[in-house]
Amino acid sequence: MTTETLWIIVLGCGAATFLWRALGVAVVRRIDPQGPLFKWVTCVSYAMVAGLIFRMLILPESELATVPLWLRCTSIAIAFAAYFVAGRRLVAGVLGGGVSLSALMFLVS
Amino acid sequence: MSLIGDRTQVVRKAIVDSLSLPAFILFFTMMGFGSLMQNAGFGADMAAVATLLIWGLPGQLAMVELSATGQGVIAIVFACSLANARFMPMVVAFLPAMARAGVSLPRQLLDAQMLSINSWAMCLREFPKVEPEYRHLYYVTFASSILAAAVIGTLLGYYGAVILPAVLVLGLIFTSPLFFALVLSSTPGYAERLSMLTGCAIVPLAHHYLPSVDLLITGLAGGSFGFVAARFWGTADDD
Numbered sequence: 457m458t459t460e461t462l463w464i465i466v467l468g469c470g471a472a473t474f475l476w477r478a479l480g481v482a483v484v485r486r487i488d489p490q491g492p493l494f495k496w497v498t499c500v501s502y503a504m505v506a507g508l509i510f511r512m513l514i515l516p517e518s519e520l521a522t523v524p525l526w527l528r529c530t531s532i533a534i535a536f537a538a539y540f541v542a543g544r545r546l547v548a549g550v551l552g553g554g555v556s557l558s559a560l561m562f563l564v565s
Numbered sequence: 566m567s568l569i570g571d572r573t574q575v576v577r578k579a580i581v582d583s584l585s586l587p588a589f590i591l592f593f594t595m596m597g598f599g600s601l602m603q604n605a606g607f608g609a610d611m612a613a614v615a616t617l618l619i620w621g622l623p624g625q626l627a628m629v630e631l632s633a634t635g636q637g638v639i640a641i642v643f644a645c646s647l648a649n650a651r652f653m654p655m656v657v658a659f660l661p662a663m664a665r666a667g668v669s670l671p672r673q674l675l676d677a678q679m680l681s682i683n684s685w686a687m688c689l690r691e692f693p694k695v696e697p698e699y700r701h702l703y704y705v706t707f708a709s710s711i712l713a714a715a716v717i718g719t720l721l722g723y724y725g726a727v728i729l730p731a732v733l734v735l736g737l738i739f740t741s742p743l744f745f746a747l748v749l750s751s752t753p754g755y756a757e758r759l760s761m762l763t764g765c766a767i768v769p770l771a772h773h774y775l776p777s778v779d780l781l782i783t784g785l786a787g788g789s790f791g792f793v794a795a796r797f798w799g800t801a802d803d804d
Contacts, residue, residue: 457606457632465641466611469628470618472646477677480656481670489661495756496792501654502757503764503787504780505682506749508623508651510765511779512742515772517626518597520738531739532746539747546586549747550740558736565732 523561531557570696579706582691587683588711590744592718593737598625599722605633609723616719617712620681622741623780624649650781652677654788655685662689663704664697676701679708686748760791 457465487493512518513528520528535553542548569575595616602612607629619625624645631641656677663676688704695703721727729737752758764787771779771786 457635459608461638462607462611462632465628465632465638466607466615467618468638468642469615469624469645472642473619473621473624473649473652474678475646476650476652477656477680478674480653481660481673481677483653484657484660485670485673487657492792492796494657494661496788497654498658498788499756499760499792499795500784500788501651501658502749502752503760503767503791504651504654504784505685505745505764506761507764507768507771507780507783507787508682509742509745509749511768511772513739513746515769518738519735523735523739528739532743535743535747536750539750544751546744546747550586550590550744553743554736554740557739558732561732561735 523557524564527557527560527564530560568696569694570699572699572702575695575699575703576706578691578695579703580710582687583707583710583714586744587687587707588714590737590741591683591711591715594622594741595715595718596722596727597734597738598622598629599719600725601626601629601633602719603723603725605629607632609720612719612723613716616715619645619649620678620712620715621649621652622682644777647777647781651682651784652680654784655682656680659685659689662692663700665701676704679705679712681708681711682745683711684708686745690748690751756791756795758791759794760788763787763790 483497487497512520513532514525531553534556535549538552539545539549569578598616599612602615603609607615615625615628619628627644627648628641631644636644659680660673660676668676684704684707687707688700691703692700749761752761764783767787768779768783771782775782
């Protein structure tokens, strides 16, 4: 592809993403943040984000797909255990999960 | 617990919170994106601009992966847009949390442009600890800090500056979704929790049958179920 085409792709994707953000702003300026409509959109956003994260962990399209599912689940369990044992410290959970995944992959492969 | 209501303290907290994890996670995630951009034939400037303007990894990945397979411009832009459609409800749920009255439209659009899943999750978690009038300052500081880390990561990844062993790369890719899962596990509210659980249950089906709009379906179905269920059966709804 030519440089111009590549730039059009990058800028087009930026603009296409911005449309959703602007649409969100348009909605937020019109609805009552205490009302049921706001509550519903909040629920939709939580479900979307949770679905995205679940997909990234359980059905990854990245290189994570090369890691067996049982190994990913073990590391997720270790991460949550470390997080709660350390008094809800994110660093403990993320380190526990990341290090255990790397270590298990090193041992398995 | 008293709330943080001092300019310096709020800025310090935002920077410390971002550097404590999110900035590093984004740094490494965006290194991966940068290296994909390099392989797909984009320029380094394009890679940096893509991170800055799109600022949503699923859309960025859709863009670079489809470009690498030689799809048409319209198809690429459309796929990126669908992958980032979650920003619409995220913006709606997020902006009122800053409790700012009479904000101008351009200012709100700028706030919406800076929003990413990192700042969304972290700010909604940390806002209760910050005085309402300083929440916007916290958000802007936090978002700028991770945006800077992301752009630097993109460029270093593009130039292949940091070569890491494969198992370590896997661990680093893993930390990004893991971080969000941990942050969201402490989300208050019956309706929100139910929406997230339903979303997780729906997404494998939606992804299998309608992969291009899986998250839209997941959000609409999961969120509506959580919302309705909390209305009808929710005794512990705390909103």
